[in-house]
Amino acid sequence: MRRLISSVKPAVLVVALVALVVLWLVRPIWHGLAMFFWTQPIVWLPPILLLVAGAVLLRRSQRSWSTLEDLKTGVRPPGYLFAFPILAFFAFVILGGLSGPLVQRAIVSNTTYEAIPGLPAGGEVRIVPREVAEVNASSAFNSPTETLTNFRIVNTDDGLIWTALRTPQGAFRIFSKKSQGIVSLDAEQTARQLRYGDAEMEVAPGLQITDNLRWRLLKERFLITLEEPVGIETDAGPRLVVPYLEYKGILIRRPVLGGVFVVAPDGAIEDLELEEAARRPELAETGRLFSDTQARRIQEAYQYKGGLWNAWFVHENQTRITDTETNRQPYLVDFGPQGLGPQWVSVAEPYGRAFAASAIFLTDATTGKTRIWRVPARTSLSGNRRALQAVRAVSIPGIDFGDGAPGAAGSGNFKVVEPRPVFVNGGLVYLTSIIPKEANSVSKTVVVDAETNKLVAIFDNDRDPRAEAKTLNYIRTGEVPDEAVAPGAAGADEEEQEPGGTTTTPGTTTTPGGAGGGTTTTPGGGTAVERQLDDVIRRQRELLREIERLRDQVGRG
Numbered sequence: 001m002r003r004l005i006s007s008v009k010p011a012v013l014v015v016a017l018v019a020l021v022v023l024w025l026v027r028p029i030w031h032g033l034a035m036f037f038w039t040q041p042i043v044w045l046p047p048i049l050l051l052v053a054g055a056v057l058l059r060r061s062q063r064s065w066s067t068l069e070d071l072k073t074g075v076r077p078p079g080y081l082f083a084f085p086i087l088a089f090f091a092f093v094i095l096g097g098l099s100g101p102l103v104q105r106a107i108v109s110n111t112t113y114e115a116i117p118g119l120p121a122g123g124e125v126r127i128v129p130r131e132v133a134e135v136n137a138s139s140a141f142n143s144p145t146e147t148l149t150n151f152r153i154v155n156t157d158d159g160l161i162w163t164a165l166r167t168p169q170g171a172f173r174i175f176s177k178k179s180q181g182i183v184s185l186d187a188e189q190t191a192r193q194l195r196y197g198d199a200e201m202e203v204a205p206g207l208q209i210t211d212n213l214r215w216r217l218l219k220e221r222f223l224i225t226l227e228e229p230v231g232i233e234t235d236a237g238p239r240l241v242v243p244y245l246e247y248k249g250i251l252i253r254r255p256v257l258g259g260v261f262v263v264a265p266d267g268a269i270e271d272l273e274l275e276e277a278a279r280r281p282e283l284a285e286t287g288r289l290f291s292d293t294q295a296r297r298i299q300e301a302y303q304y305k306g307g308l309w310n311a312w313f314v315h316e317n318q319t320r321i322t323d324t325e326t327n328r329q330p331y332l333v334d335f336g337p338q339g340l341g342p343q344w345v346s347v348a349e350p351y352g353r354a355f356a357a358s359a360i361f362l363t364d365a366t367t368g369k370t371r372i373w374r375v376p377a378r379t380s381l382s383g384n385r386r387a388l389q390a391v392r393a394v395s396i397p398g399i400d401f402g403d404g405a406p407g408a409a410g411s412g413n414f415k416v417v418e419p420r421p422v423f424v425n426g427g428l429v430y431l432t433s434i435i436p437k438e439a440n441s442v443s444k445t446v447v448v449d450a451e452t453n454k455l456v457a458i459f460d461n462d463r464d465p466r467a468e469a470k471t472l473n474y475i476r477t478g479e480v481p482d483e484a485v486a487p488g489a490a491g492a493d494e495e496e497q498e499p500g501g502t503t504t505t506p507g508t509t510t511t512p513g514g515a516g517g518g519t520t521t522t523p524g525g526g527t528a529v530e531r532q533l534d535d536v537i538r539r540q541r542e543l544l545r546e547i548e549r550l551r552d553q554v555g556r557g
Contacts, residue, residue: 006495027222028214029534031218031222032370035223038247038253039225040099040253042099042253043092043096047089047091047092048088050084050087050088050091051084051088053496054085056199057081057084058081059491076455082453087387101304101309101311103252103254103300104301105304107254107255107297108188108302108304111298111301111370112338113206113302113305113370113371114371115372115373116362116372117280117369117373118373118426119423119426119428120339120362120423120428121339121423122339122424122475122476123333123336123339123345124159124160124188124334124335124336124472124475125160125331125332125333125420125421125422125475126160126162126190126331126420127187127188127190127431127442127445127461127468128186128187128189128190128433128442129417129435129439130418132190132435132439132440132441133151133162134164134439135438135439135440136185136192136440136441137151137164137185137194140194141166141183141443143166145173145177146169146179146180147167148165148166148167148183149167149205149206150164150165150167150229151163152228152231152288154230154231155285155288155332155334155365156233157285159186159187159188160187160332160334161185161187161231162185162186162187162231163182163183164183164185165179165182165229165231165240166180166181166183167179167204167206168207174207174208175207175208175209178200178201178202179200179201179204179205179206179207180199180200181197181198181200181201181231181238182196182197182199182231182232184197184233188472190461190467190468191298197237197238199237199238200265201240201263202265202266203216203240203267204240205229213229213263214226216269217244217263220261220269220271221271223246223357224258225244225255226242226261227244227245227291227293228291228293229241229263230242234266235282236520239263240261240263241283241289242260243257243259243260243261243288243290243291244259244260244261245257245258245294255297256292257274257291257368258274259271259272259273260283260289262277274289275290277496278366284366285322285341285342287341287342287344288364288365290363290366290368292332292365293343295330295365295368296329296330296344296346296361298363298368298370299321299330299346299348299363299370303320305318314318315351315352318351318459319348319349319350319351319358320339320348320350320351321346321347321348321361322383322384322385324384324388324417324418325418329345330344330345330346330361331344331345331383331418331420332345333345333421333422338489340362340364341365341366342366343362344362344363344364344365345361345362345421346360347360347384347419347428348361349383349384349385354383355386355389356375356381356382356386357375357381357382357384357428357450358383359372359374359375360373360428361374379451380430380451380453381450381451382448382450382453384421387450388416388417388419388432389451390454390455391448393434393454394486394487395487396434396446396458396487397546398443398546399414399443400412400416401414402437403415403416403437414433414434414435414436414437415436416433416435416446417432417433418433419431419448420432423473424478425478427450427451428450428451429448429449429450429456431446431447431448432448433446434446441462442462443462444458444459444461444462445458445461445467447474447486453487455486455487457474457480457484457486459471460483461485464483466477470484494530
C-alpha cells in the first residue's frame with residue numbers, strides 16, 4: 001500500500017503541474033473570473049471568512065459528537081452553525097450591491113477636483129455626430145470581406161477625426177486573415193471624405209485566436225482591465241492605442257489608469273507609462289491616452305463627494321451626469337496647444353428631476369487632471385437634456401421631429417442629437433445636430449444658449465457648403481452670420497450689425513465667474529407682437545425659397 005501511495009504522489013504532482021502550465025498559457029480565457037477576485041475582495045472575502053468561522057466552530061463542536069453513535073443518542077451540532085452559510089450568502093448579496101458606491105467613494109476620496117472660477121474660451125468640437133460618422137463611413141467603405149469597428153474620436157493637428165478599424169468578417173476570415181488597417185473621417189466636415197490607412201495588422205480586435213488583440217495584451221499584463229482600442233494615424237503608419245486600468249486599495253479597490261499599450265502593424269507591443277506616453281507628441285495630441293470611460297468614472301464619482309449618507313439621503317450639492325443617447329458623455333473638446341489641450345467635457349445636472357446644469361467637468365485627455373466649474377447658486381443654466389427640448393420646440397422649415405419624449409412615437413423623420421457643450425465668449429452653449437432618422441447626414445447644426453434656453457443660430461449644413469466653417473468661426477468669435485440667426489432669438493430682428501454681414505451673438509452671454517467678464521447684449525426694440533410677425537414673415541420667405549428651389553429641380557428634371 002505504501003508503495004502504491006508513493007507511486008501515485010509523483011504522478012499527481014506531474015498532472016497538477018501540467019494543468020497549471022496549461023491554465024497559465026490560456027489565462028486570457030479565465031481573465032474575467034480572476035479579475036473578480038482581484039478587484040472586488042470586499043464582495044467575496046467577508047462571506048468566505050464567515051464560512052471559515054463556521055467551519056472552525058463546527059470542528060470544535062465535533063468533540064461532543066465525534067461518532068455516529070453520538071448522533072444516534074441525540075447529540076447534535078449546535079443549531080447556530082447553520083446561520084453561517086445563510087449569513088455568508090446575504091453578505092455576498094449586500095456587499096455586491098454596495099461595491100459600486102464604495103468604489104466611487106474611494107475614487108472621489110483619492111482624486112483632486114480643481115475648482116476653476118470660470119469657463120475656458122473656445123475649443124474645437126466635432127460637427128459630425130458619432131452615428132452619422134458610422135453610417136457615412138460604412139456606406140463609403142467598399143469591401144465585401146471587412147467591416148468597420150471601434151469608431152472613436154481622435155484629435156490631430158488638422159482637427160478632430162473619426163477613426164475605425166478594418167476588421168475581417170466571416171467565420172473563416174477571422175481565423176485566416178489580418179486586419180488591413182484603419183479608416184478615418186473628418187469630424188469637422190459633413191461632406192463624406194473617407195481616408196484609408198493601409199497596413200496589415202498582425203494583431204487586432206476581431207481576429208482569432210492568438211492574433212486577437214485582447215489575447216495578446218493580456219499575455220503582456222494579466223491583472224488589468226483593457227479599455228477600448230483606438231486606431232490613430234502617425235507618420236510611421238497606423239497604430240492601435242489601448243489604455244489599461246490597474247487597481248489600488250486593499251478591500252475596496254479603485255481603478256486607476258496604469259498605462260497605455262501601443263501596437264504596431266507588425267504586432268510589436270509597447271507598454272508605456274502614462275507620463276512616458278505623454279512625452280511623445282504623436283500620442284499626446286490624440287487625446288486618447290486618458291480614456292473617456294475612466295474620465296467618466298472620475299466625473300461620475302463626484303456625486304459621492306459628500307459621502308454615502310449625503311448621496312443616498314440628503315443630496316446636498318449632489319451632481320449626476322445624464323445622457324441623451326447611446327453616445328454618452330464626456331465629449332472631446334480641443335482647447336489648442338496654447339490652452340488646456342484636449343479635454344473630456346461633461347455637463348452634470350443636480351440630483352433629482354431638475355434639468356439645469358449644476359457643474360461642468362473637464363478632464364485632461366492626456367494627464368487625467370480633472371477640473372470642475374460649479375454653476376453659482378443664483379445662476380440658471382440649462383442642462384443637456386433641456387437643450388434638446390429647446391430645439392424640438394422651435395419650428396424649423398423642412399424639419400419634422402420624430403424623437404420627442406422617451407417612449408413617445410414621433411411621426412417625423414428627423415431627430416436632434418449630441419448636445420456638445422461649447423464655451424463661447426466665456427458662456428455655455430450647446431452645439432446640437434439635427435439629423436435624419438437614417439443618420440446618413442447632418443441637416444442642421446443648432447446652437448442653444450444655456451442661460452436663456454433659446455436658439456442662437458441654425459447653420460444649414462444640407463444646403464450651405466460653408467456651414468461647417470461658419471460654425472467653427474462662431475465657436476471662436478461668437479459671431480453669427482445674418483442668414484444663420486435663429487428664429488425668435490433675442491434681438492434677431494434688430495441685431496447689432498458687424499462688418500462683413502455678421503451679427504454679435506444675441507443669445508450668448510457671459511456666465512458669472514466666466515472668462516468674459518460681462519454680458520453681450522443687443523439693442524432692444526419692437527414689441528413682442530412685432531417680433532412674432534417678423535418671425536412668421538421670415539419663415540414664409542424661407543418656405544418660398546424652398547419651393548422655388550424644388551421647382552427649379554423639377555424644371556431641370
